[in-house]
Amino acid sequence: MGKRYLFDREKKKKIVEKVYFKTALEFLYSNNVLSKFFLFFFTKVSFLSKFYGFINSKKTSKFKIKPFIKHFNIDEGEFEKNVDDFKSFNDFFIRKLKKDVRQIDLDGNTLAFPSDGRFLAFPKVSNIDNFSIKDHKFNLNEFLQDEKLAEKYFNGAMLLCRLAPDDYHRFHFPVDCTPGEAKLINGYLYSVNPIALRKNIKILSENKRMLTILKTKNFSDILYIEIGATNVGAINETFFPNTEYKKGEEKGYFSLGASSIVLLFEKNQIKFDDDLIEMSRENIETKAKVGSSFAKKI
Numbered sequence: 520m521g522k523r524y525l526f527d528r529e530k531k532k533k534i535v536e537k538v539y540f541k542t543a544l545e546f547l548y549s550n551n552v553l554s555k556f557f558l559f560f561f562t563k564v565s566f567l568s569k570f571y572g573f574i575n576s577k578k579t580s581k582f583k584i585k586p587f588i589k590h591f592n593i594d595e596g597e598f599e600k601n602v603d604d605f606k607s608f609n610d611f612f613i614r615k616l617k618k619d620v621r622q623i624d625l626d627g628n629t630l631a632f633p634s635d636g637r638f639l640a641f642p643k644v645s646n647i648d649n650f651s652i653k654d655h656k657f658n659l660n661e662f663l664q665d666e667k668l669a670e671k672y673f674n675g676a677m678l679l680c681r682l683a684p685d686d687y688h689r690f691h692f693p694v695d696c697t698p699g700e701a702k703l704i705n706g707y708l709y710s711v712n713p714i715a716l717r718k719n720i721k722i723l724s725e726n727k728r729m730l731t732i733l734k735t736k737n738f739s740d741i742l743y744i745e746i747g748a749t750n751v752g753a754i755n756e757t758f759f760p761n762t763e764y765k766k767g768e769e770k771g772y773f774s775l776g777a778s779s780i781v782l783l784f785e786k787n788q789i790k791f792d793d794d795l796i797e798m799s800r801e802n803i804e805t806k807a808k809v810g811s812s813f814a815k816k817i
Contacts, residue, residue, distance in 0.1 A: 525637055526798045528807040536637075537591060537685075575775050580608035587611075591685035596620075609775045613688055613755075623767035623810040627695070627737060630789060630814045631766055633780055634690040636680040637804035638813065640791040644677045644783065662781075663730065663742070664704050672742060672783045676791065678813065680780040681804065682773065689772040690745065690780055691809050692764045696733040698743070700760045704728045729754045731770075737816050742783035745771065754778075767810050789814040 524533045574580060584605055588595060595602055599615040624631050632638065641647045647657055660669040682688055692698070705727055727747040732740055745754045753774040758764065791799075791814045798805045807813070 525804050525806045526794070528794065528805055528811070533803070534806070536683075575608040575612075576610075577607055581605065583608045584611045587685070593685060597687075612684075612775050613772050615689065616687060621767075621808055621810040624812040625766060626812070628816040629812040630693045630738065630782075631691075631810050632680070632807050632813050633693045633743070633770070633782065633809060634680055634682060635687040635808045636682045636780070637806050638681075638795060638799075639679045639802075639804055640795045640799045640813070641677040641679070642791060642796070644675055645673050647677070662744075668742065671740075672785060674786040676784045676789055676814075678782040678784075678791075680782075682778045682780070687809070688778070690770050691767050692733070692758075692770055693743075693782060693813075694733070694735050694738055694741070694766050695764070696735045696741070697763050698758055698760060698770070699732045699734070701756050702730045704730060727754070729756065731756075738788050739785045742781075743770070744781040744783070745773070746779040746781065747773070787817055790817050 523536045525536045526532070527534045575583075584602060587593075587608075588602065597616045597620045599617050602611075605611040605614070644657075644659055659673055660666055663669050663672075729745045731743045733743055735741060747754055754771065755774065756771040758768075758770045764770075792812060795805050795813055
């Protein structure tokens with residue numbers, strides 16, 4: 520498989536993405552008999568992801584941290600604590616950042632990215648065939664497991680965020696809001712890397728996920744969905760339901776692995792930023808950081 524490009528919003532240019540375990544992912548999703556056998560165990564036997572999480576929560580996993588930081592050129596200066604103070608690789612993975620290293624766009628008429636990650640924007644959920652693969656199409660009803668919600672958001676907009684293993688893995692509120700209870704939709708733990716998604720977009724509707732309705736003043740109700748993936752056995756919610764939160768405040772974090780977030784908006788509520796739309800039309804993800812604006816109120 521050739522190089523995969525991202526649009527780096529800060530650098531304002533396309534860059535080549537470094538894919539963690541690229542060779543393994545290409546094998547698992549190559550669709551041959553042997554790969555299907557291993558894929559079954561890695562995605563549908565939760566014990567393996569839990570075991571992977573367990574060994575990376577042990578003190579002995581600390582040796583992986585510095586080589587990982589060097590390989591992905593991660594800025595240690597952003598970390599809330601010193602690298603040597605992390606108790607395990609997973610402790611590093613769920614790291615907190617220093618205050619103010621992520622600038623939050625506080626304009627009440629904009630929405631802020633909910634996490635660090637790679638983003639695609641779809642102005643109309645009912646018209647995302649450009650992201651379907653062969654006969655696999657994104658089905659909102661299957662994804663939400665709720666016909667009324669699917670009908671409500673069918674003609675609305677969707678932001679898809681993919682967090683790579685090297686990203687900061689805490690996620691935040693995109694706007695001032697009051698979140699309801701988080702609802703668990705159980706599922707598997709397929710990878711959400713594009714290598715996997717381009718084989719089968721229905722992965723988003725098959726993976727374990729948490730759904731929260733955000734009540735807002737300016738943007739109607741927003742659906743906030745966290746999606747677990749390979750080696751992510753836990754989606755950890757740290758917020759308190761029915762409590763008011765400001766834009767940029769923490770909602771929760773993902774344990775070890777890769778993962779995704781989907782934000783759904785009702786019809787005629789938002790307009791995505793031009794650069795995000797331009798890249799998404801080319802099927803190129805935009806690499807951006809939590810807190811910066813991605814859409815405005817119509």
